[in-house]
Every structure is written in structure tokens, then in C-alpha cells.
Amino acid sequence: MLQAHNLECTRGERVLFRHLEFRLGAGELLRVEGPNGSGKTSLLRMLCGSLSPTAGELRWQDTDIRKLGERYRAVLAYIGHQNGLKADLNGVENLQLSEAIAGMPVTAEAARQALARLGLAAHAELPVRLLSQGQRRRVALARLAFRARCPLWVLDEPFVALDTAVVPEIAALLAAHLRRGGMVVYTTHQEVPIEAAEQRVLRLGQAA
Amino acid sequence: MNQPNTAATLDAHAEMPEPRLGAAFLAVVRRDVLLAMRRRADLLTTLVFFIIVASLFPLGIGPEMNVLRVIGPGVLWVAALLAAMLALNRLFAADFADGTLEQLALAPHPLSVLVLGKVAALWVTTGLPLVVIAPLLGLQYDLPAAALYTLVAALALGTPTLALIGAVGAALTLGARGRGVLISLLVLPLYIPVLIFGAGAVDAVMSGLDAGGHLSLLGALLLVSLVVAPLASAAALRIALD
Numbered sequence: 044m045l046q047a048h049n050l051e052c053t054r055g056e057r058v059l060f061r062h063l064e065f066r067l068g069a070g071e072l073l074r075v076e077g078p079n080g081s082g083k084t085s086l087l088r089m090l091c092g093s094l095s096p097t098a099g100e101l102r103w104q105d106t107d108i109r110k111l112g113e114r115y116r117a118v119l120a121y122i123g124h125q126n127g128l129k130a131d132l133n134g135v136e137n138l139q140l141s142e143a144i145a146g147m148p149v150t151a152e153a154a155r156q157a158l159a160r161l162g163l164a165a166h167a168e169l170p171v172r173l174l175s176q177g178q179r180r181r182v183a184l185a186r187l188a189f190r191a192r193c194p195l196w197v198l199d200e201p202f203v204a205l206d207t208a209v210v211p212e213i214a215a216l217l218a219a220h221l222r223r224g225g226m227v228v229y230t231t232h233q234e235v236p237i238e239a240a241e242q243r244v245l246r247l248g249q250a251a
Numbered sequence: 252m253n254q255p256n257t258a259a260t261l262d263a264h265a266e267m268p269e270p271r272l273g274a275a276f277l278a279v280v281r282r283d284v285l286l287a288m289r290r291r292a293d294l295l296t297t298l299v300f301f302i303i304v305a306s307l308f309p310l311g312i313g314p315e316m317n318v319l320r321v322i323g324p325g326v327l328w329v330a331a332l333l334a335a336m337l338a339l340n341r342l343f344a345a346d347f348a349d350g351t352l353e354q355l356a357l358a359p360h361p362l363s364v365l366v367l368g369k370v371a372a373l374w375v376t377t378g379l380p381l382v383v384i385a386p387l388l389g390l391q392y393d394l395p396a397a398a399l400y401t402l403v404a405a406l407a408l409g410t411p412t413l414a415l416i417g418a419v420g421a422a423l424t425l426g427a428r429g430r431g432v433l434i435s436l437l438v439l440p441l442y443i444p445v446l447i448f449g450a451g452a453v454d455a456v457m458s459g460l461d462a463g464g465h466l467s468l469l470g471a472l473l474l475v476s477l478v479v480a481p482l483a484s485a486a487a488l489r490i491a492l493d
Contacts, residue, residue, distance in 0.1 A: 093493065113360060116359040119357065121354075126349070127350035128351070129282070131286055132285065141351075143277070144282075145358050145359065146358065147270065
């Protein structure tokens with residue numbers, strides 16, 4: 044279970060949010076909403092431990108995530124608004140290397156299948172720099188196929204730049220993760236229905 | 252609502268396989284070597300720079316064998332040192348820009364080990380070629396065979412240290428404006444011991460002394476930076492990502 048207690052975030056002089064409380068259990072979906080600049084990305088990066096909260100704490104199974112360190116990062120899958128892909132490598136290479144770096148190597152065949160599921164079968168061997176924005180996003184999201192072992196998925200604008208054909212595919216991926224007891228925290232400006240037993244919304248940018 | 256289910260799944264997650272650190276380290280090395288191979292122009296820059304700088308001195312000074320023999324070791328080391336610095340700018344900056352650095356930092360491993368993988372790849376692609384080509388360039392300075400062997404040994408011990416120290420500089424200046432100049436200011440003073448003992452080893456052999464002492468000191472510098480530099484770089488990277 045992930046728990047945020049009295050979380051506060053300041054960037055420069057500006058307070059983005061304070062006294063933020065929420066808890067997220069197995070199978071729960073949390074959508075973070077708010078206008079641009081309200082601190083959605085900052086909150087997600089805090090959940091990953093990349094950004095330290097100005098005040099308050101985040102707990103995973105009742106332990107501060109800063110104390111858990113690597114053990115917390117092992118339960119986490121994060122896809123930021125940057126795709127985290129190497130432009131000179133192709134989709135298969137990118138997937139294989141990023142999964143090996145995450146500690147669980149996958150075969151080229153498995154990587155190819157994950158890409159094919161997101162409609163990239165014909166582009167799997169092309170350097171990522173030749174792909175369109177939406178296709179790159181798909182390569183980044185294909186990682187999720189190998190992250191079933193990570194209970195907590197943190198996704199920053201997963202649907203941005205995707206065409207309408209592939210959005211339901213990603214939504215199904217998220218729904219499957221929730222069904223097996225995973226948790227998903229995400230932000231989006233698009234209305235995408237995701238099947239979830241427990242769906243919650245966190246609105247940022249209202250507290251002054 | 253699905254409480255019974257919850258406990259079962261959390262147990263399943265508790266038994267999840269241990270992430271493999273060795274595989275992750277090798278993946279980082281392979282990734283960076285692969286990327287360097289795809290951008291061969293960047294690789295050649297370092298090597299060509301080294302060759303040109305080391306070749307300009309004999310041309311500028313003329314065929315004064317005695318002078319060349321005296322300045323040879325120092326010039327070759329200074330050229331190697333400056334060449335090693337050229338590649339530092341891109342070491343973390345490219346990964347920072349495309350978001351892969353953040354993914355590295357979120358991998359379930361000590362970031363210092365992954366940084367060590369990046370430095371290893373940096374050395375293989377930019378340091379090792381310098382070590383290999385150095386004896387050829389040494390011929391221009393009329394260095395005797397024994398001095399050339401020592402030069403190779405000293406460079407083989409010294410260039411990994413340069414890469415390790417350089418990584419700290421690259422990590423500390425990540426995201427700063429005017430990074431190129433800043434890295435030189437930070438890193439060049441720290442390169443001085445390597446320069447002194449590296450050139451000293453070759454000088455010693457040329458004056459008929461044993462280079463063992465110098466080489467041991469280079470080895471010691473390498474061991475210390477092998478332990479300290481990845482930790483320092485990883486800490487600096489976490490600050491840059493915050």
C-alpha cells in the first residue's frame with residue numbers, strides 16, 4: 044500500500060501543493076488532475092523518489108520510501124513525460140536494454156512481440172529517431188508488458204500523442220494490471236475509460 | 252472490496268525475483284558501446300584530436316631529437332589528458348536530455364554501479380584507443396622501446412582514472428550553463444597527479460631508473476578513484492535529477 048502523508052511541494056518560491064493526503068491499495072487506480080503547472084509531474088516524480096518532498100512523507104507498506112531505496116524502486120515502474128529512449132537504437136534494442144537495466148533481461152523475440160501488440164511490428168527494427176512522436180510513446184509504453192512484477196505503475200501522460208486505435212490497448216494493459224492487484228497512478232488530459240474496481244481522482248491546483 | 256485478493260497478491264509480489272545487478276551493469280556497458288558505435292564521428296573526434304596534437308609538436312619544434320626526446324612523455328600525456336576530456340561533455344548530458352538517465356536512476360540497483368558501467372564503456376570507446384595508438388605517436392619523439400612499453404603501461408593505468416574523475420566533473424556540472432568550460436575547471440586540477448606520475452614513469456625509464464614506483468602510484472590512484480568516483484558521481488546525478 045502506498046500512502047502519502049502531509050505532502051508538500053515547492054518549486055522555487057511557489058508552493059504547488061501542501062497537506063496532500065492519500066492512500067492507494069492493491070487494485071486501485073488514482074488519476075491525478077489539475078491545470079498545467081499545478082504540480083502533477085512533480086507529484087509523480089515524488090512518488091518515484093526522484094524528487095524529495097519539501098515536507099511530509101511517502102510510505103510503502105508503512106515504511107518511508109527513502110529508507111527502502113532500491114527495494115522500493117524494484118516495485119515501481121515509471122514512465123515519465125520523456126520517453127527515455129535512445130534515438131540511435133531501434134525499438135527492440137531499446138526495450139531489451141531498458142529491461143536488462145531494470146534487472147530482468149528479456150529476449151529479442153519477447154521485445155518484438157510487446158512492440159507488435161502496440162502496432163509497431165513493422166517498425167521494431169527502425170532507429171527510434173525515425174519514428175513519429177506517437178510511435179516513440181508506444182515503444183516507451185511497451186515496457187509495461189514486462190513490468191507485471193512491479194505492483195506500482197506511475198505514468199505521466201501515458202496517452203499523449205497516441206492515436207485512438209492504440210489508446211484502448213493501453214487502457215486494457217492498465218486494467219489487467221489492476222485486476223491482478225497492481226496499482227496505477229497516472230495523469231491525463233484525455234478522457235480515457237479504464238476498467239477498475241476502485242477509481243479515485245486527486246485534484247491539484249485548488250489550494251492557494 | 253477485494254480484500255482477500257489483496258493479501259494474496261501482495262504476497263506474490265513479496266516473492267518476486269531478485270533484480271540482477273550483473274545483467275544491469277553489462278546492459279549499461281553494452282548500451283553505451285553500441286551507442287558510441289552508432290555515432291562513430293564522436294569517437295573519432297577524441298582519437299583524431301590526440302593524434303593531431305601529438306603530431307603538431309614535432310612539426311613545430313623541428314627535428315631536434317634531443318629536445319623531442321625530453322618533451323615527448325609530457326606532451327603525449329597532456330594530449331591524452333585533453334583528449335580524454337573531450338568526451339566528458341556528452342557522458343551524462345545525452346542521457347539527461349532524453350530521459351534515460353532518470354530511468355537509470357530508478358532502476359532497482361545502486362546508481363553508482365550503473366555509473367561505473369557508463370565509465371567502463373567511456374574508457375573502452377575513448378581511452379583504450381589512445382593507449383593503443385600512443386606507442387606509434389611516441390616514435391615521432393624518438394622514444395626508445397623500453398620507454399614506449401612504459402608509456403603504454405602508464406596510459407593503461409592512468410586513462411581509466413581520467414575517465415572516473417571526469418565522470419564526477421560531468422555529473423556535477425549536469426544541467427549547468429557553460430558546462431564545457433566548467434568541466435575543464437573542475438577536472439583538470441584533479442588530473443594533475445595522473446599527469447605527474449604518468450609522465451614521470453616514462454621519464455624514469457629514459458633516465459635508466461625503474462618506473463615501478465610511478466606505476467604503483469598510478470595503480471593506487473586508479474583503485475581510489477574506482478571506489479570514490481562512482482559514489483560521488485551517483486550522488487551528484489541524484490542532485491541534478493531532483
